[in-house]
Amino acid sequence: MVKSAYQTVQAARSQDKITTEALIDGLVTDFFECHGDRVDGDDPTIIGGIGRLNGQPITVIGTRKGRNLTENVARHFGSPMPQGYRKVQRLLQQAEKFGRPVLTLINTPGAYPDVASEFHGQGEAIAQCLYQGMQLKVPYISLIFGEGGSGGALALACGDRVYMTVDSIYSVLSPEGYASIMWKDASRVREAAAALALTPQDLKREKVIDDILPEVHTAAELSQLADFLHEQFKILGKLPISTLIDQRQTRFDQY
């Protein structure tokens, strides 16, 4: 059955959605988490580190929501602060130094909108993620597996390949935000979801993403996803670095 746009929004936000931790556990072995941005703090909303994908060392970076209220308060319901985006930058640089491919896992309503984040340069932090991502000298794959909310998601979605799972969304702002800005009526959220063309099907048609992947829950499904990603990294890894970067930039040039 094909879901309506708003049903996809609900599925993307579902409590049953796989957590970023479970996704990392299921995809890589020997995961070593790296904390902190080396400047200012450690945003728990961004989890990042090194692990092996089917034996190959990769850098994994994800945004994560909480599994309970305590975690959600600490992680601002999955909305990263500038310290989180600077952790992303540090891990991208580290991956580049050691020639490790980068996998980003995205499930965020967007960057955290608060006064402290403004003071710490939320805009600059995201801008530098885009700037580094667009010229990163290693293969880079992005997977949106829940909410892909605006610039806060794009900061991690500059991959050579960008994928979405069936129950995920990716948009310039939330349907609630769109309804209230465009029509000054937050209750028209269903209409807004349709107008935003935020489903994986819409975005594949627009060539914003490369493909739609199945939802993963079981060990077998995770192992299939790991195989698929490993295969893609192998294909990307065969390209000379300059070709890789050219292709990535050309990919975004078409929009």
Add this chain to the structure above:
Amino acid sequence: MLPAKFKTPSQKSLNRRMASIPDGLVRRCPVCHTTFLTDHWEPARLCPACGYGFRLTAMQRIKLTMDTFQETNAQLTVPDRYTDAAYQAKIARGRQLTGLNESVLTGFGTIDHQSTAIGVMDAFFVMGSLGTATGEKITRLFDEATAKQLPVILFTSSGGARMQEGIHSLMQMAKVSAAVARHSQAGLLYIVVLCDPTTGGVTASFAMQGDLILAEPHALVGFAGRRVIEQTIHQTPPADFQRAETVLQHGFIDAIVARPQLKQRLADLLRLHKGES
């Protein structure tokens, strides 16, 4: 009976008298709330009390900044597929107010004999928002500057992403970032001038990627808007929290330059990067 000169004027004569007063003769500064007469404020349009620079159209900015100017990609405009009537009306209004086909004016020219690429965003065109063609014009400006080995000066002024163009607006942030990276890798200079207001997706991309980042006094510079912060997390931001002066204190701006000094400052910086005295 009162003499005729004290007669209550007719509605017709009142209308005539009102019509003879030019629009906008009196303005109120949005920053310091001083009310003042605008009869001598051209061309810089400053508040006489606090020095806030009122928003300029891109054309006015070019006249104020450049000695020579040749526009490029002037015909690039909103793609045909956006047919929504309300959006079309906004674009038509933007065209009428600015004389542009998109929210940015781009081209090449000279400031005090220094050649440069220049882009100016125009807040009077759909709030300077980042449309597909806006991103395309800025991308082309950087690529043409890279080919010509020229610096880029970009005046930013934008409400952020353009909601009407959805995900394609968001993608412009990545697209322009790539063009900025290509220009930078060629060892070329990129100067940003943050103008009132620079917010949202523009702040979160090319506005914060300059080698040098200048700002106009009191310009609003931020990512999340005040109302978004108030409504999403119910926090009340301090009055000046996104003013250029505050953003400078927090380390994200090199210098605040008042509008009358801006042209000379830009010329000096261009010259410094060419190694000329």
